[in-house]
Amino acid sequence: MIKLAIVGLGRIGKVHLKNCIFSLPEVQVVAACSRSEQSLNFAKNLGVKALYTSIDDLFKEVDFNAVIIASPTAFHFEHLQKAIAHKKHIFCEKPIDLSLANTQLLIKQLEKQPVKFMLGFNRRFDPSILKIKNEISKGKQGKIHSIRLISRDPGPPPMEFLKTSGGLFLDMAIHDFDLARALMESEVTEVYSTAGIFGNLPLKSIDDVDTAITVLKFKNKALATVENSRNSTYGYDQRLEVFCETGMWSTANQLENSILHADAHGAHQPKPIGFFIERYQTSFLKALDYFVSCLLKNRVPNVSFDEGLASLKISLAAQKSSKENRVVSLDEIN
Amino acid sequence: MIKLAIVGLGRIGKVHLKNCIFSLPEVQVVAACSRSEQSLNFAKNLGVKALYTSIDDLFKEVDFNAVIIASPTAFHFEHLQKAIAHKKHIFCEKPIDLSLANTQLLIKQLEKQPVKFMLGFNRRFDPSILKIKNEISKGKQGKIHSIRLISRDPGPPPMEFLKTSGGLFLDMAIHDFDLARALMESEVTEVYSTAGIFGNLPLKSIDDVDTAITVLKFKNKALATVENSRNSTYGYDQRLEVFCETGMWSTANQLENSILHADAHGAHQPKPIGFFIERYQTSFLKALDYFVSCLLKNRVPNVSFDEGLASLKISLAAQKSSKENRVVSLDEIN
Amino acid sequence: MIKLAIVGLGRIGKVHLKNCIFSLPEVQVVAACSRSEQSLNFAKNLGVKALYTSIDDLFKEVDFNAVIIASPTAFHFEHLQKAIAHKKHIFCEKPIDLSLANTQLLIKQLEKQPVKFMLGFNRRFDPSILKIKNEISKGKQGKIHSIRLISRDPGPPPMEFLKTSGGLFLDMAIHDFDLARALMESEVTEVYSTAGIFGNLPLKSIDDVDTAITVLKFKNKALATVENSRNSTYGYDQRLEVFCETGMWSTANQLENSILHADAHGAHQPKPIGFFIERYQTSFLKALDYFVSCLLKNRVPNVSFDEGLASLKISLAAQKSSKENRVVSLDEIN
Amino acid sequence: MIKLAIVGLGRIGKVHLKNCIFSLPEVQVVAACSRSEQSLNFAKNLGVKALYTSIDDLFKEVDFNAVIIASPTAFHFEHLQKAIAHKKHIFCEKPIDLSLANTQLLIKQLEKQPVKFMLGFNRRFDPSILKIKNEISKGKQGKIHSIRLISRDPGPPPMEFLKTSGGLFLDMAIHDFDLARALMESEVTEVYSTAGIFGNLPLKSIDDVDTAITVLKFKNKALATVENSRNSTYGYDQRLEVFCETGMWSTANQLENSILHADAHGAHQPKPIGFFIERYQTSFLKALDYFVSCLLKNRVPNVSFDEGLASLKISLAAQKSSKENRVVSLDEIN
Helix, strand or coil: CEEEEEECCCHHHHHHHHHHHHHCCCEEEEEEECCCHHHHHHHHHCCCCEEECCHHHHHHHCCCCEEEECCCHHHHHHHHHHHHHCCCEEEECCCCCCCHHHHHHHHHHHHCCCCCEEECCHHHHCHHHHHHHHHHHCCCCCCEEEEEEEEECCCCCCHHHHHCCCHHHHHHHHHHHHHHHHHHCCCEEEEEEEEECCCCCCHHHHCCCCEEEEEEEECCCCEEEEEEECCCCCCCEEEEEEEECCEEEEECCCECCCEEEEECCEEEECCECCCHHHHCHHHHHHHHHHHHHHHHHCCCCCCCHHHHHHHHHHHHHHHHHHHHCCCEEHHHCC | CEEEEEECCCHHHHHHHHHHHHHCCCEEEEEEECCCHHHHHHHHHCCCCEEECCHHHHHHHCCCCEEEECCCHHHHHHHHHHHHHCCCEEEECCCCCCCHHHHHHHHHHHHCCCCCEEECCHHHHCHHHHHHHHHHHCCCCCCEEEEEEEEECCCCCCHHHHHCCCHHHHHHHHHHHHHHHHHHCCCEEEEEEEEECCCCCCHHHHCCCCEEEEEEEECCCCEEEEEEECCCCCCCEEEEEEEECCEEEEECCCECCCEEEEECCEEEECCECCCHHHHCHHHHHHHHHHHHHHHHHCCCCCCCHHHHHHHHHHHHHHHHHHHHCCCEEHHHCC | CEEEEEECCCHHHHHHHHHHHHHCCCEEEEEEECCCHHHHHHHHHCCCCEEECCHHHHHHHCCCCEEEECCCHHHHHHHHHHHHHCCCEEEECCCCCCCHHHHHHHHHHHHCCCCCEEECCHHHHCHHHHHHHHHHHCCCCCCEEEEEEEEECCCCCCHHHHHCCCHHHHHHHHHHHHHHHHHHCCCEEEEEEEEECCCCCCHHHHCCCCEEEEEEEECCCCEEEEEEECCCCCCCEEEEEEEECCEEEEECCCECCCEEEEECCEEEECCECCCHHHHCHHHHHHHHHHHHHHHHHCCCCCCCHHHHHHHHHHHHHHHHHHHHCCCEEHHHCC | CEEEEEECCCHHHHHHHHHHHHHCCCEEEEEEECCCHHHHHHHHHCCCCEEECCHHHHHHHCCCCEEEECCCHHHHHHHHHHHHHCCCEEEECCCCCCCHHHHHHHHHHHHCCCCCEEECCHHHHCHHHHHHHHHHHCCCCCCEEEEEEEEECCCCCCHHHHHCCCHHHHHHHHHHHHHHHHHHCCCEEEEEEEEECCCCCCHHHHCCCCEEEEEEEECCCCEEEEEEECCCCCCCEEEEEEEECCEEEEECCCECCCEEEEECCEEEECCECCCHHHHCHHHHHHHHHHHHHHHHHCCCCCCCHHHHHHHHHHHHHHHHHHHHCCCEEHHHCC
C-alpha cells in the first residue's frame, strides 16, 4: 500500500483524488491540502481523514510516501521544494514552473534525493495515443516525416486564471509539444510560431494570445505542426496525425454519443465530448496508475523531470518566436 | 462496331443513349424509337439519324445488330417478341414482364433463336457491389450467414406511373431480390413479406404499398432481409450488408459532396446523392459496356433471361406473402 | 440511504455490486448471496459484511429495503417469490422466468404487496438509445415506419450456459424485442421468425439456434426487424435504426479506440468494444441509478413486470414462429 | 459555338480535349498542337481535324477564338506571347511561368489586348471546395481564424519532369497557396516555410525538396498552414479545413469505393482515389465549363492573371523562406 497526500484540490486535484479512491486499490489517500474549505469537505466526504490548509503542517504531521502536486502552477516551485526536502515521491501536474531558472534549480535539488518524480503529462496515456506510440516505436512504420497536433478548447478560461497561467504556450501548447517529442523520440532544434487574438477576451492587456500555429524541427530532420486555439465553437477538438514512411496514424475526436441522425438536411453526429476532464478521463487515471506501479515496482517513471524541462524550453522558444517573428533555435533558450 | 437501336427514350433510355454516344466507342446508335417527339429530338441532337415512332418500321427499315429495350414495362412483351423474331441481340430493362406466363412464353421463343439476351440489372455492376461479390466468390470469406439490403426512395413516383408499374415488389424490390440472389449464389426457396402504406398517396386504390420488409430463405440455408420504402425524407438510401463467416462486407451511401461541417450543434455531412440515375450512373454504363463486350467477344451475358425469371418469381412470392400474411414457398409460383 | 442485498454474483451481479459501491453513494450493500465461495470473497473484499450461500438465511437475518436478483434465470422464480413475500423492492435481471405460467403467477403475487419492481433491461438506459427515444417521444419526428435492431455476439456462450438459458429468443433476442417495444410505444401483434445454426456448437441437440431474423408487426401498423447472431467474427455488433417520417435515427458501434490508420491497403479502424459488459457499462449503471432514484422518490419504475411479460410473450411467439415456419399472432401466446 | 485550339497534349491536355468533345457542346475543337505524334493521333481519333507540331503554323493557318495552353511550363511564356499577339482568349494551365519577370512582362502585354484570360486553378471548382467558399463568402460563418491544406501525392513524378518543374513550391504547393488565398479573400503578407527530403529521389542534386510545411499570414490577420509531400504511401491525400468563428468546414478524401469491410482485425475502407486526374476529374471539367461560359456571356473569368501572379509570389516567398530559414515578407518578392 502506498500512503499518498494530495496538495491542491481544484478540478484536476479532485480527479486524482477520486481516481485514487475508486480505482487505485493499492493507494491510500491519507491527507489532502487545499486553501478552499469546500474542497477539503469534498475530500472529507470521500473519506480522507487528515485535512490541511497549510502544506507545512501536512508535511510535519502526516506520515506518507508520495504526494500529488495539483496546486496552481504559481505554487509548484514552493511545493516541489518542500516535497523534495521531505523525500516524498512526487506526481506533479504540468508545467513544473513557468521559469526556466526555477525549473533548473529544482532539478538539482531533486538529483540529490532518493525521490521518484513523474510529470502529469496525462495525454501520453490516452489509449489511442499510447497505441500509436507503441506501433511507431516498434520500427515497422518506418521514419516519421511529420506530426500534426490540433488542440482547440471549446472556450477560453476566465481572465483570472489566464493572468497567472503562463500564457497559451506554457499552459496549453506545452501538452502538444510534449506529445510531439514523445511520439518523435527526437529532440526539437528549432521553433517557428505565429500567434494572434481572435476571440473577445482582452488578452493583449496580459500579453497573451488565443491562437497559435507552431512548427517544430527535430534533430532527426522530421517536422511537427501544432495548432492551438481557445475559441472552438464546435467543441473540444483534439486530434493528432503521424505521417510516416508506411502511412498515417491518426486519432479522431471522441463524440458525445454514437447517434447518427439523417434528415432532409443531411446526416448529423454529435459534438466532441466536453472538455479535458471528460476527454482525458481515462488518461488521468492511467497516468496515475503508472506512477503508482512505478513506486510499487521501484521503477523510474518515464515522464521525468527532464521531459518537463524539454517541453518548457519548447514553449518558451515558441513564445519568443511569435513575439520576435523569427525562427528561434532551442540553443537560445537557457 | 456494333450497330444498335434504342427502343424507348424515357429517363433510362436517355441514359443508355448518352452512354453509347459518349462512352462506348465500339457502338454506333443507328436508330431510336419513341412515341415522344421531344425524346426523338433529343436523340436527333445527339446525332442519331433514323428516328421512329413505330417499332415495326424500325425493324423493317434499319439494319442493326442489337437493340436496347427501355420502353415502359407494359410494352416489353410486344417489343421483345419482335426483337427475337428479327434475331436482334437484346439488352432489356427490368422487369422482363409482369406476367409469369408471358415471361415463360418469351423464354421459349428466345431459346429457338441465335440471340444474346441481357437483363438490365445494372446494380450488379456497381463497383462496390461487384467487388464484394468477387471477394465472396473467391471463397475466402467462408459461408454467408445473411444478407441485408436497404432500398429507400427519396419519394414515390407519380400515381400515373405506379398504376402500370406492377407494384413495389415487381417494380422496386425486384432489384434487391436480384442482388440477394447474385451475391448468395443460391436459389430462394421461401419468402415472407409484410407491407404497408405509410406515405400520402392513395395506394390502396391500386392495390399497391409503399413499404415492405421481406425475408428470403435460400437453398443453402442462408437468409436475406430486404427493406423497401418509397418515403425516405433523408434521401436515396441504398445500402447492403453481407454477414459471413469471416466478417461483414457492406456499402455506404454515396454523398452529395465530401464536406464535413462542424458547428455548435455537431458535425454535419450532406445527404446521399440524388436518385437512381445519379447513384447508379456508373452501373448503367458498366452494365451496357459488359453487354457490348459480350457481343464483341461472342460470349453469353451472365445476367440472363433465367435470372430475370427467378427474380420475378421471388417478387410474385413476396407479393403473395404480404397479401396472404403467410410464408410462401417458391414452388407455389408457377 | 437504501440498504440493499445482492443475490447472485456472476458477471452481471459483480457489475451491479461494483456500481453500487463506487458510483451510487445513496446505496449501502449490506449483504450478498452466492453459491460460489470465490464470488463471496469478491464481495467481502469490496466491504460487504453479511455473506450468504442460502437465500433463506439472508432474508431471515438481514435488515434491508431492496434486493438485486442477478442469479441464473432458473432460480429467478424461487428468488422472486421469496423477495416478494419478504416485501423487498426488487431489481431483477432479465428474463423474469422462462415459463409464461410462472411469470403470470408472480405478477399476481407482486400485485398484492407494496413492492416496487424493476426489470434490468439496461439497454434502454444506453445514453444514445435514451436520447433517440426522447427525440421520438417528443412527436416532432412523426410516425415511425420501421425499426431495425442488429445484435450479434462476438461468439457463443458455453454449451453449459446455453442448456438452461432458454435459447436465443428468450436469452438474447428478448433485449431487442424490449427495445423495439420501448421505442415504438406500441404493442406487438404478430411475429414472424426464421432461424438456423451457422456456427460449430451442437445446438440442435438442445433445440437451440445461433442465428435468427425476426419481423414484428405492431398495433400502430409499424414494423420492426431484429437480426440476432452468436457468431460475429468482427466483434460485438450492436446497432439500431429508427426509420421515421422525418428521417432516420441510428446508433453506431462503439470502437475499441479512436485510431484511424491509413496505409497502402486502405484506412483501418478498430473493432467494436468487447462484449456486453464493456459495451453497456454505462447502461448497467444508469439502470440501477434509475431504480435507486425511484425508491428514493417513491416512484414506480417504468421498466415494470408487465414490460417483462410483454417481451417474454414476443420471445415465445418468435420461437414458435421459427419452429412452425408460420406467422404467429401474439394472441396465441397465453 | 466557340472554336477552340489546344496547345499541348500531355496528361492534362488530353483531359481538356476529352472534356471539350464529350461534355461541352458549345465548344468545337478545331485544332491541336503537340510535339508528340502519338498525342496528335489521340486527337485525330477524337475527330480533331487540324493537327500541328508547330504553334506558329497553328496560329497562321487556323481560324479560332480561344486556346487552351497545356504545354509544359517551360513553353508557357512563348505560347502565351503568341496567343496574346494573335488576340486569342486563353485558358492557361498553372503556373503561368516560373519567372516573376516573365510573368510581369506578360501581364503588360495582356492588358493591351482585348483578350480574356483564365488560369487553370481547377481545384477552386471542386464542388466541395466551391460550396465551402460560397458558405464562407455569405458572411454567416464569421471571421476565418485559420485554414489548413494537406496535399500529399501518392508518389513523386520522374526526375525528368522534376528538373524543369520549378520545384515543389512552384509546381505543387502553388495549388494550395491559390486555394488558401481564394478561401481567405485576403492577401498573404508573410510566409514561413521549412522543407526537407524524405523519399529516395536525388532531389538535392536539382535543388528541390519532397516535403514542406508552410505557414501563411494574411492581411486580415488570419493564418494558413499548408502541408505538402510527394511520398504518401497511403494514397493521394487532399484535405482542407477552414476553422472559423462559427465552426469548421472541411473536406474528406474521396475513396476508391464505398465498401466498409469488418473482420477480426477491425473495419477497413479503401484508399483515396487515384491521383489528380481522377480526384479532380469534375474540377477540370467545371473550370473549363466556366471559362466557356465567360466567353459566351462576355464576362471576365475570376481566376485571372493577377491571381496567378499572387500565387507565384507566395511560392517564391515559400521557397526563399525554406532556403534562408527565416520569415519572408511578400514585399521582398518583386
